[in-house]
Structures are given as C-alpha cells and as structure tokens.
Amino acid sequence: MTTLIRHLYHFLGGVKFALILLTAVALNVIAGTLLESKTNSHLFAAHFTYHNPFFKALLWGFFINILFSAMRRFPFKGKHIPFLITHWGLLMILGGVLIKVSYGTQGTMVIAEGSGSEEILLPDSQAILIEKKSSPEKTTQMYIPLKRTWKGSLVTSLQNDPAPLFPEVQLHLKEYAPHCIQKWVTWIKGNQAHIFGLRPFSLVNEESLERLTSPLIAFKTHDPARAAQKIYRLHMEETPRPDPRIVIMQDDSEDVYVIAFGAHGEASMDSFSNKEPGSVVMYDEGFGGYAVQTVIPRRDPQDSLILETPLTRSWIKTEPGARLEDNTPLLTAEVVKGEKTEAVTLAYDRHASGLKWPIHCGEYLLRFQPDCKKLPYRIRVRQARQINYPHSNQPYSFECDIIASDLRSNAQTEKTLSMNHVHETWDGYRFYLASITPQDKGALKRVQIAVNHDPAKYWLTYPGAMILTLGIVLLFWMKPYSSR
C-alpha cells in the first residue's frame, strides 16, 4: 500500500503526468475550436470544453502536478530556490484561476441613458423571476435559478431554499423544450375575434362573402390586399349607404390587419405583426395584463374610437439549432398558492427586457430569463456616444459617461468608458463598454456594459505572475543546475 501511494505520489508529480495533462488540454482546446467553427456557437463549444467539469478537473490536475513536483525535491537545497519560486508562482496563478472559475463574476447589464442598474445578467443561466406587489407603491422581486441535475433534468432551487422570499408560493417545472418559436396573438384567437367590451365573435369564410351583414367582420385570408379590396367594394355597394364597420383579417403568417371603413368611403388600417407586439397597453404595470389597441379616426379627432384586445402568445416547439445562443427555451411551470394551482408557459427572454406575465389573478408576475446577480456598485449612464473620424461617418471611438456608486460607502466616481478605458474598482470589479444601440445621435441610447470580477486577482493571480517571472529570471541568473 505504501509502495502504491509512493508510486502514485511520484507519478502525480512527474513529467509523464504533466505531459498527459498538457495533451488533454491541447486536445480539449482543439476540440473547442473545431466545435465552435463548425457550429458557429461559442456556447456549444464551451459546454463540451471550457465550461465542462472535465476542464476544471484538468486545472486541478495541473495544480496537483506542480505542487507534488515541488514537494518531491524535499529536503530543499539552495539550488532549488529558483525552481521552488517558479512553481510557487505557478501554483498561485492556478489557484487564482480556480477561485475565479468558482467564485468569479461575469455578466452584462443593459442600461438606457438616464437610468441606472446594479444587477447583471449571468450568461448561460436560466431563472424564473417572480414579482409581487408588496405595497401599492412598491414591488418585490425574487429570482429562482434553474439548475440541471446530473441526470440532465431541470429543477428549481425553490424547494431547497430555507427562507424563500414568497413562502406562500410553490413552483414546479412541468415541461421544458430547448427551443420554440413564439408568436404574439392579438385580435384573432383560434376561430374567434376578440375586442374588449364585446362578446367574442366567430370568423366568417372570406371566399363565401357576398354581402356584408355585420358591422364587425373577421376572417382568415391568403391574400389580405385582395380581401381588403373585395370588402371595400362590398362595403361601398351597400344601399342606401354604407354602414361603418370594422374588419379584422389574419393572413397565412398570422399577422393581423384591422381596417375601419367609414360611411363615406374613408378607410384606415392598422397592422399587428405576430413577431413583435409593437405598442402595448399595460394594465397596473403588468399585473392586470396587456393589450394592444387601434385608434379609429373620426371627423372630430377627440371623438376617435379606441379598440383594444388582450395580448397573448402561442408557441411552436421546434428542434434546437446548433447555435445555442439563438435557441429560445420554453417551459411550463405550475405555481401553487394555497389550494389554487395555475400553470403558465414562458419563453426564454434572453435580455430580461420583455413583458412579465401575470398569474393568480394578477397577484404575481413571472418571466423566464437569465439569472441575475446584484453588485455592490450601481452604474448610472449619463450619455453614450459614437465619435466619428472628422468629416466621416466611420466610427473612431465609442464612449459612455457613467457614475459608479459604491453602495457600501456611497462614494461616487465619474468615469468615461471607452474602447481602451475600463472602469476598475478598488476591489477588482471591472466595467467594460460592450455596445451602444442605436448609434443615432439624437436617439435614446442603450448601453451594454460587461462586468467582470476576479476575487483572487490582486492577492493571488497577479502576485503569482510576478513571482513566476522572478523564478524564471533566477533560473537563468543563478544557473543552479549548470556545471561549475
């Protein structure tokens, strides 16, 4: 047994093990490069390589190899000093890397000019945001991270949370699909048209329309332009004179058109895409649901008619693409409160900027999004700008004026972020300007700021690098192994 341990000890600290580790890392990196170039997806490659537990095990392997190789020189002599210093530096660097991998922070924040934030979205993460009104003026938010078990299934951390923020609520994941296509559903839902304040009415068959008998007509059509012309002709043929009417049409791609025909031949049209809801009416900040509206102009502008319909969504589950960054996962969750259970289906909101959906009669709002982490700093964006080369539209630089407030000490720092200027705090948080959209000079800009925090940088990684350098220099200077 002792012999086995001794052999294992020498193997782990030997050159052979180092070569095995180096080969494994090289193959891993090659695989990552090939996977990324084949799938055009860094996330896909990272899942199998850099973010894989095997890669972390390789780092630990290096740590053990370097540590044991140094310990094997015991009892130490003067000639071992450069060697030990070099290995000590390597161990510090590796230790810093391992700490950063486990405890470091990396994420992004998107802030509009004039606003601020202290939260970052964690990349490649999933969570459910629950929001509740704690008072008429205030809402409280809670993030429930979703984790994959070793079997591959998705679970919430809610069951293990000893002190959840909303103890009255239980959340169970029922279904999960890795990718879906989400569509916005407005005026036509199934085979009926919906207008707030009126009973839903059935769709008619457009082909068989010979006379217009109702002021409200809805149908599905393959050719909305031709259908609109037909309806207008039938409308104007009415005797003694046309009655005002509303026509709702849905085409094959599920875009909806609302056309209002007046008694004197005037017409107005509004279109509603299934890809983007456009302008949305929000009731009670989302707790009361959402709607879209169309304004029917009348002779007196103040007398315009406003029609609204509830805004909902539909989903089609599809095969996930190779480029993981473009996939939109879909999940169905059951939210249990007391004796009431309500199911809700949510598509992944990658930027955490979309609508939150009400459940339990608007008592809670939910959104499926990346997990969030609060920083000890709040960043306020004053102005973001693109600076062009003189007399040109070619960008020379991108800049962003921020105020960084340390929430612990209330100290504020004004800084301009740009391409080669990051803001770094005393405790190692780094803020980089990642993008500015749009770049129009007169438009409200949204700034994406990348945030990085390496907790071991200043006391492990950087000193380790300096010690490693010293060790290498001493190896050449002292020449401890040369024959004298």
Place this chain on the structure above:
Amino acid sequence: MYYLPLIILSLRLLTGCSDYANHGSSLTAWQVISGRETPDEPRQAIYRVRMPSEWIRVPDEEFTADTTKPLSTFVIKSQEGDIRITIHNFPSENLEERIPPTAQITRWKNQFEILDQILSSTEAEAWGGFTGNRFEGIGLLKGERIAVLGWAMQLDPHHYRTLSALRHKDQKNQWRQMSADFTIKAIGTVVAMQTHENALKAFAASFELIEEIPSR
C-alpha cells in the same frame, strides 16, 4: 545586477494598463436647479448642472409656476459682451401635450429679425434620457447682431411613460417635473458666444436630473 533593469521592466509589463484613478475632468461643483412649484408643493430640487466658477448665477425667482419664467439664469461677464443663459422647463400631463423640440427651435428662429441662414444650424442631441435638438443661430435681434445657442430637449417616450406611471403615487410633482421638457438658451454677442462656445456646450452636456430615471 545587470539583470535588474530587466526584472523591473518585466514587473512593469505585468502590472497592466488599467487603473481605477478617476480620469474625469476637473469639473466645478454642481449647481442645483429646482423645478416649478404647484399650489400644493413648493419648488423641489430636480436638476443639477456644472457651472464654471467665473460664471454668475442670478438668484432664482421665488414663483416660477408660469412657464415663461426661467427656472434659473446664469450670466457670463466678458469683455466681448455679456452672455445670458436661461433654463426653462415645461411640465405636461401626457405625451401628446408636449411641444416638439423643433417647435421651440422655430420659435427661437422667429425671434430674429433677420436670421443668417448660412451660419445657423440645427443638430440632433441626446443625453441623460432626453432627446432633442441643438440650435446655433446668428442674426439681427433688436437691431443688434447676436448669437443664440440653445437646446430644446424632451424625455424619451420610454422614460416618460415610466415616470407617468409614478405620478399616481407619492411625490407627484417631483415625477411631473422630472418628465418635463426643458430648454437651455444662451444669448450674447457673436464674439462672446464664439469665445465661450465650448464652455456653454460643456455646461449643457452636464445638465441632468438629480435622480436617475427608474428602469422598468
């Protein structure tokens, strides 16, 4: 020992280039500007702006509910002639009630008896959540050749809706004042305005709401 410079150079290269020193310019202290009062609420601090120490701030008027009265006035005394800078805001009840920035610019243009069209320009601007236009004009006003540098800005609709939702809660007037359009207008002799152009633009660029706009 002749390796010592190499060691020092290596250490310097390893320390990297980033730093967390404040590279912000040496700006002057903030000047706080209050919004307009209502019958129920007095003037409240709404804006702030950095003013060069050599400028003079004219004491604010006590009652500014009338939007023709400026929130604050600043004066630059110079040998080329004085420059007067006035700041107004225009609270509104809804998006549709707001006056487009271009209408403000047109009003300033119409104030000139003769406006030099070649030397006048209007450019889009945006900062702090506000979007609008900057106007630079030279022409005859009351028989004198003067220059005007003005900004007409209004809160982006996205932010306006956010603040409107807060108007039903406490501090109604504060949210209403924060969502108000504002103008900054500097008027003076052509030479004086050219001399202080950069300082005026920096002054306007520093104008912002004290409170950040909540995000939804």
